[in-house]
Amino acid sequence: MSAFLVLQRIQLDDLMQVCSSPDCIETSGAMMSQMDLSVDPCSDFYEYSCARGLQDPSFIPPDKSKWGLFSKLDKRNKAVIKKLMDETNGTYEGVNSSAVYKSKVYYDTCMNATIRENLGIDPMLQVIDNVGSWPLTDQHWNANDWDVEENLAMAYGYGVSPFFSIFVSTDDKNSNKQMICFDQGGTTFSDYNRYSGNESEKFHAAFVKYFRSVSQLLGAEESESAQAAEEVWQFETKISAIQTKPENRTDPWELYHLMTIGQLKQDFSGWLNLSRFVEVLFEEAIPDGEKVIVYAPDFLSNLTSIVNSVEKSVLANYLTWHMVLSLVPLMPLSFRLAMLDFEYAQSGVQSSPALWEECIERTTGTIGFAVGALFVKKSFSEDSKQNVQKILDGIRNAFEESLPETSWMDVNTRERALDKAKAIIDKIGYPDFIKQPAELDAYYEKLKFEGTSEFNNSLAARIFYVKKNLLKLKNETDRTEWAMSPEMVNAYYSPAMNEIVFPAGILQKPFYDANYPKSLVYGAIGMVMGHELTHGFDNSGRKYDKHGNLHDWWTNSSVTAFDKRTQCLVEEYSAFKVQSENLNGLTTLGENIADNGGIKSALKAYKTWKDESGVRDIKLPGLNMTSEQLFFLSFSQVWCSYYTPQYALQSLVTDPHSYAKFRVIGVLKNMPEFASAFQCAKGTPMNSGERCSVW
Ligand SMILES: [Zn+2]
Known part of the structure; x- marks a missing residue:
């Protein structure tokens, strides 16, 4: 049968x-x-x-570093978007759209290599100053003036998470509610093997080389940058050792720890005034009784003893390194060549993508729903x-x-x-909202691109997204997101x-x-x-x-x-x-x-x-x-x-x-x-x- x-x-x-x-x-x-x-x-x-x-x-x-059907289609979509970006006059179906216009502005500033080269290191030095300055590039840096809460909150405000991560997200036990969450993090390499595995010497060397190249391009002295690179590597190695390994992070019940800010404060004692830090970050006081979710309580308490064991200058070198690291792709060619060298050691890539490809990637990463509105109109029918x-x-x-x-x-x-x-x-x-120009514009209303450089526009976008995330705390979960x-x-x-x-x-x-x-x-x-x-x-x-x-x-x-x-x-x-x-x-x-x-x-x-x-x-x-x-x-x-x-x-x-x-x-x-x-x-x-x- x-x-x-x-x-x-x-x-x-x-x-x-x-x-x-x-x-x-x-x-x-x-x-x-x-x-x-x-x-x-x-x-x-x-x-x-x-x-x-x-x-x-x-x-x-x-x-x-990996290539297949997904990446091929991604590249084809990018080519479609490039054409749309090259041709758009900032309208959506004949109506002026400020959001679409902003996507065009971002893309154009990204494509402008001349401005990037002419501005040189000045925009980065300004950011470094904003996060408490860098002992490596600032002769007048003084440990007594270095305010960890202010500087850390500033870095988080730019979307960078040294030491640990903090964000607002859905409460796993009550999905209608948004909560402040804390988790582990804080290392340049997310893969702990790079700090302690068989090949750690290779990654150690690549890290030090990259750190030195970038800091020297920003004006650091050779010997000082070598020493700082070593200190930051040692510091990160200790942090990586206290991170919970991925195989022990698969059970959401085990990760979920409900605490109050008041209780969590103890875990940071000696290096960070948690109340003050969250007040600066959220731009308002968060009461001690506020409940928060902590996904890695052991990590946070162990972090404290690591942080308390080093000089403030190491903390400043480390924090600023993470800030700089995240902005290197927006810098002049000399920086991006140093980055390519580092990426080769990590993942074996031998060249950078074409500028247009990078720019489409970053434009969609920055203002994706506006780009998406054009893409959908072109490539995705109602049928x-x-x-x-x-x-x-x-x-x-x-x-x-x-x-x-x-x-x-x-x-x-x-x-x-x-x-x-x-x-x-x-x-x-x-x-649906992306097809309504008024709603799309409202979504990006507070995102302002006032600079003529991609660097500054990117900073504006980072601040916009961090604020958007932190503001979620005030509302119920938005299920249309x-x-x-x-x-x-x-x-x-x-x-x-x-x-x-x-x-x-x-x-x-x-x-x-x-x-x-x-x-x-x-x-x-x-x-x-x-x-x-x-x-x-x-x-x-x-x-x-x-x-x-x-x-x-x-x-x-x-x-x-x-x-x-x-x-x-x-x-x-x-x-x-x-x-x-x-x-x-x-x-x-x-x-x-x-x-x-x-x-x-x-x-x-x-x-x-x-x-x-x-x-x-x-x-x-x-x-x-x-x-x-x-x-x-x-x-x-x-x-x-x-x-x-x-x-x-x-x-x-x-x-x-x-x-x-x-x-x-x-x-x-x-x-x-x-x-x-x-x-x-x-x-x-x-x-x-x-x-x-x-x-
Ligand atoms: Zn899956």
């Missing part, structure tokens, strides 16, 4: 119409150019799908929005319909899971909002196109949608309820079964290796759960679409593949990625996602549907028979 059904499916697929439109020919050509047909798909499907593309040296731009909504609805249905099959959960927990899935809000393309701007090639699930968000930037070819075979669409954007949805039920997301609150809605037996199933994934992924280093199955667990669940929902939704629409999906010319084979190929090629050797290793520690190759292999090994689509014999590497399954 089952053999007959398979046979029937193959025959139906044989009847699929081969599409010979120019679009299909182009798509097919692009897919085939990646594939290495000499590799057996049942042996290594990633190599089969990607190897030829990855061997082609022209595939790898020298200014990138696309409706089509994408239909696909997403199908993915949601597939996820919900598969819940009864999760027999490892008891009935009560399963019902609450279904409740939560139904409550997930989706946002597609862009927030978007954490990404529309042109971004990305998507997210927010546990506190219980929402999934897909910006217009990713709803483009080759993730989505109305004329593509649906097999490709479901394998690419469909899988991304399923991935984000599944995040609501990963090892961290599952701990939030349908209202976005940390709240235990699971029975003990279901938790035990969940842990057993996820442990299978931890072991599976921990066994994968990159340059003889193992993946960290614990820190990547959330993403691996999402990948594995996401593709299942996408495949189920695709099959339902085929059954219900009665439309025969199209075949691609030259690729003699069934629709399910195309689905898996499309999924795999989303992740074909080149890494520099340096970045490959870095990503194992800093990226919560698994290394791209194993995002493909790890998922497909777990899928009997893959093995049957490619008729992989039992015992072949892609059908080893050992499978993990959660959602």
Whole structure:
């Protein structure tokens, strides 16, 4: 019976119409150019799908540390935006828009290298002065005049977080409420291995070289800058040692500590008057009784003994270094060459991106919704929005319909899971306000670009965003907010909002196109949608309820079964290796759960679409593949990625996602549907028979 059904499916697929439109020919050509047909798909499907593309040296731009479909689309979106920026006269649909005009001003000042060179180091010296000056560049610097609360608040006001981080965000236990939050931070490298791992000497040398180059360009004496670089490195090494490691930060219950400002004050005693610091930062007194969330209480108390053990001049050198570090990309060429040297040591990039690319990146980073308004008008139609909504609805249905099959959960927990899935809000393309010029202008009203230099405009934007964030404390959570701007090639699930968000930037070819075979669409954007949805039920997301609150809605037996199933994934992924280093199955667990669940929902939704629409999906010319084979190929090629050797290793520690190759292999090994689509014999590497399954 089952053999007959398979046979029937193959025959139906044989009847699929081969599409010979120019679009299909182009798509097919692009897919085939990646594939290495000499590799057996049942042996290594990633190599089969990607190897030829990855061997082609022209595939790898020298200014990138990782390159694949996401980065290619990102570059294409940037090229679209460049044209829009070059052509705009500051209007939106014929109406003057101050926000669009501001985006143009920012972009133009960024592109003006002459002004940047002419201004030289003066703007940076002004900022250094504002954060309490730098012993290295100021002969008159005096420890007695150095006011840590003022200077630290000033640096935070510019969006820089030395020592620790402080921000306003949603209360994990009451998602309607905004709270002041404290967390660990304070190091130049976010990867602790760089301070203490095997290669720490290499990174030590790169750090010292960069610190010295930049400080000397700003006027520091050679010997003093060498000594300060060493002192700051030692100081950061101590800070990095007290940071909680990523694998111990995966449980939101363990991270959440509710304290009052009054209680937290003790943790800072001897170096920072916390009340005064927050008063300067928030521009009003915050009472001792104010409740705050502390994600790293041990870090903060240990930080105090480290800070109290060094001279004030070290603190000043360290704080100013972080301020300077964040502004180097806006400085003249000599600074940016020093930065490139440092980046090469870190991630292996060999050149800087073209100026226009950097400027589009920074313009969208600075005023993304205004740029997004133009981008959406150009590249994302209402039809696309409706089509994408239909696909997403199908993915949601597939996820919900598969819940009864999760027999490892008891009935009560399963019902609450279904409740939560139904409550997930989706946002597609862009927030509505960007299409209303008056509302868009109001959003950026307080952002003023008065300078003629990008440097000053960037400072104005930093101050604007920090204030915007701190002001959230006064209001209830705004659930209409978007954490990404529309042109971004990305998507997210927010546990506190219980929402999934897909910006217009990713709803483009080759993730989505109305004329593509649906097999490709479901394998690419469909899988991304399923991935984000599944995040609501990963090892961290599952701990939030349908209202976005940390709240235990699971029975003990279901938790035990969940842990057993996820442990299978931890072991599976921990066994994968990159340059003889193992993946960290614990820190990547959330993403691996999402990948594995996401593709299942996408495949189920695709099959339902085929059954219900009665439309025969199209075949691609030259690729003699069934629709399910195309689905898996499309999924795999989303992740074909080149890494520099340096970045490959870095990503194992800093990226919560698994290394791209194993995002493909790890998922497909777990899928009997893959093995049957490619008729992989039992015992072949892609059908080893050992499978993990959660959602
Ligand atoms: Zn994810």
